[in-house]
Amino acid sequence: xxxxxxxxxxxxxxxxxxxxxxxxxxxxxxxxxxxxxxxxxxxxxxxxxxxxxxxxxxxxxxxxxxxxxxxxxxxxxxxxxxxxxxxxxxxxxxxxxxxxxxxxxxxxxxxxxxxxxxxxxxxxxxxxxxxxxxxxxxxxxxxxxxxxxxxxxxxxxxxxxxxxxxxxxxxxxxxxxxxxxxxxxxxxxxxxxxxxxxxxxxxxxxxxxxxxxxxxxxxxxxxxxxxxxxxxxxxxxxxxxxxxxxxxxxxxxxxxxxxxxxxxxxxxxxxxxxxxxxxxxxxxxxxxxxxxxxxxxxxxxxxxxxxxxxxxxxxxxxxxxxxxxxxxxxxx
Amino acid sequence: xxxxxxxxxxxxxxxxxxxxxxxxxxxxxxxxxxxxxxxxxxxxxxxxxxxxxxxxxxxxxxxxxxxxxxxxxxxxxxxxxxxxxxxxxxxxxxxxxxxxxxxxxxxxxxxxxxxxxxxxxxxxxxxxxxxxxxxxxxxxxxxxxxxxxxxxxxxxxxxxxxxxxxxxxxxxxxxxxxxxxxxxxxxxxxxxxxxxxxxxxxxxxxxxxxxxxxxxxxxxxxxxxxxxxxxxxxxxxxxxxxxxxxxxxxxxxxxxxxxxxxxxxxxxxxxxxxxxxxxxxxxxxxxxxxxxxx
Numbered sequence: 001x002x003x004x005x006x007x008x009x010x011x012x013x014x015x016x017x018x019x020x021x022x023x024x025x026x027x028x029x030x031x032x033x034x035x036x037x038x039x040x041x042x043x044x045x046x047x048x049x050x051x052x053x054x055x056x057x058x059x060x061x062x063x064x065x066x067x068x069x070x071x072x073x074x075x076x077x078x079x080x081x082x083x084x085x086x087x088x089x090x091x092x093x094x095x096x097x098x099x100x101x102x103x104x105x106x107x108x109x110x111x112x113x114x115x116x117x118x119x120x121x122x123x124x125x126x127x128x129x130x131x132x133x134x135x136x137x138x139x140x141x142x143x144x145x146x147x148x149x150x151x152x153x154x155x156x157x158x159x160x161x162x163x164x165x166x167x168x169x170x171x172x173x174x175x176x177x178x179x180x181x182x183x184x185x186x187x188x189x190x191x192x193x194x195x196x197x198x199x200x201x202x203x204x205x206x207x208x209x210x211x212x213x214x215x216x217x218x219x220x221x222x223x224x225x226x227x228x229x230x231x232x233x234x235x236x237x238x239x240x241x242x243x244x245x246x247x248x249x250x251x252x253x254x255x256x257x258x259x260x261x262x263x264x265x266x267x268x269x270x271x272x273x274x275x276x277x278x279x280x281x282x283x284x285x286x287x288x289x290x291x292x293x294x295x296x297x298x299x300x301x302x303x304x305x306x307x308x309x310x311x312x313x314x315x316x317x318x319x320x321x322x323x324x325x326x327x328x329x330x331x332x
Numbered sequence: 333x334x335x336x337x338x339x340x341x342x343x344x345x346x347x348x349x350x351x352x353x354x355x356x357x358x359x360x361x362x363x364x365x366x367x368x369x370x371x372x373x374x375x376x377x378x379x380x381x382x383x384x385x386x387x388x389x390x391x392x393x394x395x396x397x398x399x400x401x402x403x404x405x406x407x408x409x410x411x412x413x414x415x416x417x418x419x420x421x422x423x424x425x426x427x428x429x430x431x432x433x434x435x436x437x438x439x440x441x442x443x444x445x446x447x448x449x450x451x452x453x454x455x456x457x458x459x460x461x462x463x464x465x466x467x468x469x470x471x472x473x474x475x476x477x478x479x480x481x482x483x484x485x486x487x488x489x490x491x492x493x494x495x496x497x498x499x500x501x502x503x504x505x506x507x508x509x510x511x512x513x514x515x516x517x518x519x520x521x522x523x524x525x526x527x528x529x530x531x532x533x534x535x536x537x538x539x540x541x542x543x544x545x546x547x548x549x550x551x552x553x554x555x556x557x558x559x560x561x562x563x564x565x566x567x568x569x570x571x572x573x574x575x576x577x578x579x580x581x582x583x584x585x586x587x588x589x590x591x592x593x594x595x596x597x598x599x600x601x602x603x604x605x606x607x608x609x610x611x612x613x614x615x616x617x618x619x620x621x622x623x624x625x626x
Contacts (some may be wrong), residue, residue, distance in 0.1 A: 046450055046451055046452050047452045047453060049446075049450055049452075049529045050446045050450045050452035050455070051452075052529075053442040053443060053445055053446035053450065053529070053533070054442070054443050054446045054458065056438070056439040056442060056443070056499070057439045057440060057442065057443035057462075057499050057500070057501075057504055058443065058458070060439065060496075060498060060499025061462065061465055061499050061501060063480065064473070064477055064480065064495070064496040064499060065465045065468070065470075065473060065496075065499070065501070066461065066464075066465060067476070068473040068475075068476035068477055068480075069468055069473065071475075071476035071479070072472060072473065072475060072476055075475060075476070127367075127370055130363050130366055130367060131367060133363070136363070137364075138364075138367075140612060140613070142367050142370075142371055143612070143616060144608075144609060144612050145371040145374060145375040146370060146371060146374045146375070147608070147612075147615075147616065148374065148375050148378055148605065148608075149374055149375075149377075150619075151554050151558075151604055151605070151608045151615070152378075152558075152601050152604070152605070153557065153558040153560075153575070153576050153579070153600060153601050153604070154558060154560065154576075155558075155560050155576045155577075155579045155580050155600075156576075156579050156597035156598075156600050156601045157377075159579060159582075159583055159593050159594075159596075159597045160377050160378075160380070160381045160594065160597055161377065162583075162593075163380075163381075163384065163590045163593065163594065164377055164380065166590070168393070168395075169392065169393045169394075169395065169397065169590075171380055171397065174395075174396065174397055203373075203374065203377075206374065207374060208619060211616050211619045211620055212619065212620060212622070214620070215620030215621075260469070263469065264469050264471055266471060266560070266561055267558075267560045267561070267576075270560065270564075270580065271560075271579075271580050271583065274583075287469075287471050287561075290471070290472075291561065291565075294474075294475055295478075295565055300475050303475060304475055307471075307472035307473075307475065308472070310469070310472060311468055311469065311472050314467070314468075314469055315467050318467065
């Protein structure tokens, strides 16, 4: 890789000197340049160059991302022995998927993570509106503090929240007791484990959503607000009639991103809930179950079938969101 | 615009000026109050993590809890070194993040350049193929990816950590948007000057796409640093793990010793928090770009 980098550095520098030296020599240079440009347009030269530039990412994506999709599809029709090796079993995995109670509850849990995760978007929107106001002081301090959860490793975040949620000494229950509420054992109680994970999920994405929405708000031309103000619209009216409709593309993006993120919940379950937790069935996500089945129980074929179904769900949900966007997203 | 509105409001606004300013003042105080509360909710857990990490085990489970540690214990931090190979895992995390970031910056910018500026047969088909990768959640590909690593005899090695992460469809798209935003005359002029594709890419396009490269670099670094599932699957030797797995393992050793766990969590996240605080503006701009361009 470094070899390649240095070759690239040397290449242009060398050719630059060569062309500098050649060009003053007379009328031949421009003609040669034009001819080269003409040739560059032709299929051959350009195709070779394209191949050169696309090769690293193309091969990498092909080997590690595109080929595995096909393989996952193939594996989903196989059964794996304990020492590797697999036999073709047709639709058996898919048939057991249908009758797997763990899977259906994992899908239901994941659906809840998606829906609860969306609740963070209105919060982010209000934050973006308040923080993004022209002339607001201290923006970078607020933004840094609110963005910390976004950049922090989910494994570490989960450990910190495990401590906060602790039923005997946790800060959350301590603060709740100050207002007279007896807090639960958040992460070991099957009734609250899912909510507890979802809250951490929202907590760690609010800053991201806020930054994206703030960029969207700041991209709205000032003249719209001036026109609205001339018409006598107050701040609330301006927000509802100018900001909100013009922000729908950003809101749409944040929604799609949030749902895709929630569909992939894994780290929080792995560290916050953990494999020995009694509340695991009520809170585990599809990806967690997939990891458990494929790599702990070594049931790779079954895991592959699960992966393939989830992939179809992700594509379907994203596709549905794109279809529905025509109804409410305005592209100025 | 301002000129045309001026004559329209002679006396009216002047009379309303005083209450209006007071109202703005109150609004500003309210807004800051709201932002302070939100900041406490979002950053408070980090403060609690920091304070707990210096408490003794007995003090940490005191009811009601103390805010500041009665005495500041550094022993929690040294305990982390005894439980997990922290130094090794730290260097693994750094190697992993740097390798993925450098490779993505080079490879993604190359492919992005091809899609943005080179005409070649089948460009749209190849582009659609790249696009399809974005739709597939990466976690779902780990079974075949694991098999590939096994076939290459790379399980339990450092390269296994970063090899698949060196290539990115997302990075290609992000940078392609940047390249497309550059004036086409630039490309034309360079070609007329006889510059070859490599020179146009390296000395003209790359420097101009610097904001995009910085954004992609920071995002890749953050994602690589935080990744848990892939290192967990592909390696099981503690000396070949990244810090994210190390932290998860620390929990297995110090099950309920929260002061030590907080110290470990803080140590694992601090390098990235420092990078973020220093590069705050760039990171946020990069994130905003993924929303508007990606």
